[in-house]
Amino acid sequence: MNNGRNGTGANGLTASSCNVAPVPQAEIAAICDRFGNDKHRMLDILYDVQDRYRSIAPATMDAIASQTDLTRIEVEGVASFYSFFSLTPKGRVTIRLCDDIVDRFCGLKDVVAAFEEVLGIKVGDTSADGAFSLETTPCIGMCDQAPAAMVNNVMLTSLTPETARAAAEALMAGQSPESLVSDRFNELSPHERAVRMVENNVRHAGAVLLGPVPEEAGLNNAVGMRPSQIINAVEESGLRGCGGAGFTTGRKWRFAASEKLDRHFVICNADEGEPGTFKDRVLLTERPHLLIEGMTIAARAVGAREGILYLRGEYVYLRELLETVLEERRRRGLLGKEILGVKGFEFDIRLQLGAGAYICGEEGALISSCEGLPGEPKTRPPFPVSRGYLGYPTVVNNVETFCHAARILGQGAKWFHAMGTEGSHGTKLFSVCGDCLNPGIYELPYGHTVWELLEMVGGADAAAVQVGGPSGTMIGRDSFHRKLTFDDLATGGAIIIFNGQRNILEIVEYYMSFFVHESCGYCTPCRVGNVFLQKAIQKFQKGLANPEDIDYLKDLSGTIIETSRCGLGMTSPNPILSTLKNFPLVYAAVSKPSKDGIRDTFDIQSAIDGARKIAKRRSYIFDKDFTQ
Amino acid sequence: MSGTEKETGFTFTIDGVEIKAHAGQTVMEAADAAGVYIPRLCDHEGLRHQGSCRVCTVKAGGRSVAACTQPAAPGQAVENETPHLTKMRRDLVEMLFHEGNHLCPICEASGNCELQAMAYRLDMTEATKFPYLEPCRALDASHPDIALDTNRCISCGRCIRASQDVDGKGVFGYVGRGIHRRVAVNGENLADTDAQVSDHAMSSEVCPVGCIIRKRVGFAVPIGEREFDKGLIGHEIEEKRK
Numbered sequence: 001m002n003n004g005r006n007g008t009g010a011n012g013l014t015a016s017s018c019n020v021a022p023v024p025q026a027e028i029a030a031i032c033d034r035f036g037n038d039k040h041r042m043l044d045i046l047y048d049v050q051d052r053y054r055s056i057a058p059a060t061m062d063a064i065a066s067q068t069d070l071t072r073i074e075v076e077g078v079a080s081f082y083s084f085f086s087l088t089p090k091g092r093v094t095i096r097l098c099d100d101i102v103d104r105f106c107g108l109k110d111v112v113a114a115f116e117e118v119l120g121i122k123v124g125d126t127s128a129d130g131a132f133s134l135e136t137t138p139c140i141g142m143c144d145q146a147p148a149a150m151v152n153n154v155m156l157t158s159l160t161p162e163t164a165r166a167a168a169e170a171l172m173a174g175q176s177p178e179s180l181v182s183d184r185f186n187e188l189s190p191h192e193r194a195v196r197m198v199e200n201n202v203r204h205a206g207a208v209l210l211g212p213v214p215e216e217a218g219l220n221n222a223v224g225m226r227p228s229q230i231i232n233a234v235e236e237s238g239l240r241g242c243g244g245a246g247f248t249t250g251r252k253w254r255f256a257a258s259e260k261l262d263r264h265f266v267i268c269n270a271d272e273g274e275p276g277t278f279k280d281r282v283l284l285t286e287r288p289h290l291l292i293e294g295m296t297i298a299a300r301a302v303g304a305r306e307g308i309l310y311l312r313g314e315y316v317y318l319r320e321l322l323e324t325v326l327e328e329r330r331r332r333g334l335l336g337k338e339i340l341g342v343k344g345f346e347f348d349i350r351l352q353l354g355a356g357a358y359i360c361g362e363e364g365a366l367i368s369s370c371e372g373l374p375g376e377p378k379t380r381p382p383f384p385v386s387r388g389y390l391g392y393p394t395v396v397n398n399v400e401t402f403c404h405a406a407r408i409l410g411q412g413a414k415w416f417h418a419m420g421t422e423g424s425h426g427t428k429l430f431s432v433c434g435d436c437l438n439p440g441i442y443e444l445p446y447g448h449t450v451w452e453l454l455e456m457v458g459g460a461d462a463a464a465v466q467v468g469g470p471s472g473t474m475i476g477r478d479s480f481h482r483k484l485t486f487d488d489l490a491t492g493g494a495i496i497i498f499n500g501q502r503n504i505l506e507i508v509e510y511y512m513s514f515f516v517h518e519s520c521g522y523c524t525p526c527r528v529g530n531v532f533l534q535k536a537i538q539k540f541q542k543g544l545a546n547p548e549d550i551d552y553l554k555d556l557s558g559t560i561i562e563t564s565r566c567g568l569g570m571t572s573p574n575p576i577l578s579t580l581k582n583f584p585l586v587y588a589a590v591s592k593p594s595k596d597g598i599r600d601t602f603d604i605q606s607a608i609d610g611a612r613k614i615a616k617r618r619s620y621i622f623d624k625d626f627t628q
Numbered sequence: 629m630s631g632t633e634k635e636t637g638f639t640f641t642i643d644g645v646e647i648k649a650h651a652g653q654t655v656m657e658a659a660d661a662a663g664v665y666i667p668r669l670c671d672h673e674g675l676r677h678q679g680s681c682r683v684c685t686v687k688a689g690g691r692s693v694a695a696c697t698q699p700a701a702p703g704q705a706v707e708n709e710t711p712h713l714t715k716m717r718r719d720l721v722e723m724l725f726h727e728g729n730h731l732c733p734i735c736e737a738s739g740n741c742e743l744q745a746m747a748y749r750l751d752m753t754e755a756t757k758f759p760y761l762e763p764c765r766a767l768d769a770s771h772p773d774i775a776l777d778t779n780r781c782i783s784c785g786r787c788i789r790a791s792q793d794v795d796g797k798g799v800f801g802y803v804g805r806g807i808h809r810r811v812a813v814n815g816e817n818l819a820d821t822d823a824q825v826s827d828h829a830m831s832s833e834v835c836p837v838g839c840i841i842r843k844r845v846g847f848a849v850p851i852g853e854r855e856f857d858k859g860l861i862g863h864e865i866e867e868k869r870k
Contacts (some may be wrong), residue, residue, distance in 0.1 A: 058816070073801030075812035080803040261697075357805070374802070379679055379697045521809030523680050528723040528761075531807050535759050552757060559719040562692045563682040 006285030032067035042372030083356030118168035143433035202409030217410030238425030241396035244492030274469035276494035420446035526569030663869030665862030737838030739854030770819035
């Protein structure tokens with residue numbers, strides 16, 4: 001049965017690669033033309049080419065290169081960097097199943113099996129008739145309703161084997177992905193579409209963001225203020241960046257405002273890719289006006305006329321909603337020339353869709369991506385506030401940060417400053433998922449303990465909590481008294497709860513595989529070192545580790561943290577280091593000194609696996625999957 | 629110009645040695661000029677700084693930074709050849725060895741290879757602790773005068789910058805992401821590009837390892853008389869100070 005299916009797949013691939021159509025130069029030229037043949041719009045161009053031809057083939061890249069005045073290798077560099085672009089043909093419908101650890105713990109395996117069975121293809125394959133591709137992808141920001149999947153631009157959530165089977169059967173029967181959401185999809189408003197696909201799951205609305213928000217109060221006040229007064233207000237409020245790093249927002253604006261160049265940019269980082277983080281998804285759905293209001297205020301503060309909203313590719317289902325909001329604001333005179341009738345106050349925003357790269361959440365990499373380049377961090381200094389997008393001073397802030405800024409201008413810095421704790425002012429959105437009764441969004445002032453949060457969410461029997469996602473910290477019950485603040489347990493919002501049934505090493509191995517997948521590969525320690533860390537953890541999982549391997553993990557982690565070029569490599573060893581610190585027994589229990597004192601770095605069974613397959617000498621004992 | 633440089637001149641120290649510098653200079657540029665060698669692989673004289681191999685990691689103001697991209701700052705105390713930094717650098721060089729397929733005894737570049745020479749300089753004399761990744765990489769012998777053995781490529785990107793900035797061509801570029809990121813050519817294979825053996829990118833000084841091979845000139849200099857048989861890598865910079 002298996003063999004037969006694989007055979008068809010292979011035949012189909014050969015057939016499709018034989019009849020490669022000549023590249024329609026004129027069509028490619030028309031696509032590039034729509035974006036002004038601008039190399040900085042490479043992601044948009046590649047998206048359109050891929051939508052049209054199901055792949056970005058080498059000959060297509062030649063055509064794009066000549067239109068945008070680049071070399072083909074430069075186009076290929078971009079196309080091959082992002083997960084959502086493919087150089088080989090993909091199905092007309094691409095199903096991307098979210099393969100986060102939370103999805104795995106919520107029954108992803110059976111959902112995958114349902115899709116595979118109905119579609120007749122395995123994960124990683126495209127059906128012979130070119131109808132479907134089935135893939136997995138890291139966290140798509142739906143951990144509160146896992147397992148989830150993207151079907152082209154449509155989001156499916158809270159999947160069960162039954163609903164997955166029904167969806168796959170409907171697609172097989174020729175229904176569109178949109179019809180899986182509603183048979184009246186076309187009649188629904190963008191907001192209705194979004195909330196039909198994805199639950200907001202707002203469990204606790206706080207005073208700043210998710211409670212009642214007066215319309216444009218911040219912007220109305222800001223137009224009556226000088227830029228320096230706006231910056232002072234934001235600085236006095238104590239607002240710090242909500243994406244994870246926690247840089248003082250007012251200072252960032254002040255640096256950018258002090259640069260005397262003729263162009264400034266304001267960029268919103270809506271690329272929340274940290275596994276377990278989905279707070280910005282809810283703000284983008286429910287508070288898009290507040291976000292754009294915040295960006296507009298920032299633009300006035302730093303003197304920017306141009307802005308970019310960088311939306312992660314996984315949130316493509318929100319694009320239409322956001323485009324509608326931008327259009328509405330232009331109509332109402334809240335974007336464009338003479339905003340609110342104020343002479344010289346000019347600002348507009350373009351939406352840039354990402355294409356599946358966690359690294360683009362890093363400030364410099366995000367700017368690179370906006371410039372149509374591979375999402376590689378930039379050399380610092382210079383910092384983006386002085387030399388950012390296209391070399392101009394650029395403010396990059398998180399979605400939540402801009403929303404806070406708008407509220408601060410509306411209600412006053414003192415109001416905001418009074419909430420939270422010293423050094424961590426205001427409220428914070430926590431996206432809670434994993435083993436708890438009420439996963440979802442909690443807007444709380446800074447300063448709650450992990451215990452208090454766990455009681456709120458119905459997760460009091462947690463054995464471990466991952467605070468801040470994989471790049472954050474994993475803590476055990478003896479640390480649940482710690483506080484959610486910048487100075488104690490900092491987080492961009494992710495709170496992932498694991499009960500006592502979960503295997504810590506499985507979680508750590510998953511997180512390392514995530515970092516290996518998402519490292520941009522620019523610098524040696526992050527590109528290579530993370531692979532070594534993952535392999536070392538696998539050794540522990542297999543029971544092949546010695547006590548010396550614990551020192552090896554710490555030592556290698558130290559090198560990666562100290563020599564990496566950006567925050568990804570500086571935090572990627574955290575899953576290992578924080579579990580070594582907080583769950584040392586997990587490692588001690590599975591590592592044992594070898595009898596002969598030799599460190600077992602060589603796994604003979606996997607080393608001879610290839611030869612064994614060629615010789616057709618299979619082992620009943622050692623073969624991982626004897627059916628192959 | 630030089631007048632302005634003089635005015636903005638300042639000093640800082642590397643391992644206690646006073647170094648003269650001027651505004652706009654990187655730590656490495658100032659060190660090179662002063663005859664202090666900071667180990668490096670991806671950086672090369674005459675090419676844009678990239679800061680990707682991280683072998684030039686130094687401590688400046690308590691932070692670890694890449695000397696090739698870090699601007700020199702007045703009065704700063706930079707640490708270079710400390711046991712701790714040498715260990716970090718050795719780890720990085722070992723990573724590069726384990727990432728590719730490096731078989732020094734059969735490599736044409738042996739003795740001229742900067743990776744090999746760096747390993748000697750950093751005392752990589754014991755058995756390494758990392759696993760070998762043993763990637764499957766292709767050999768490109770399509771070009772009449774040049775062969776590419778990417779098994780030896782360390783992704784330093786010197787050939788990319790040399791081709792773009794010096795030759796004005798763009799024969800090479802990076803493709804892929806993460807551990808799959810690699811140097812590739814602008815076309816199906818090297819013969820498909822406008823590469824010429826006279827390009828700066830193809831010269832023996834640009835590729836630090838034995839990845840870019842000029843056909844018919846192999847082993848012109850016998851082993852034992854090659855560049856790093858004469859002295860440790862970096863000796864020509866250090867000799868400036870003697």
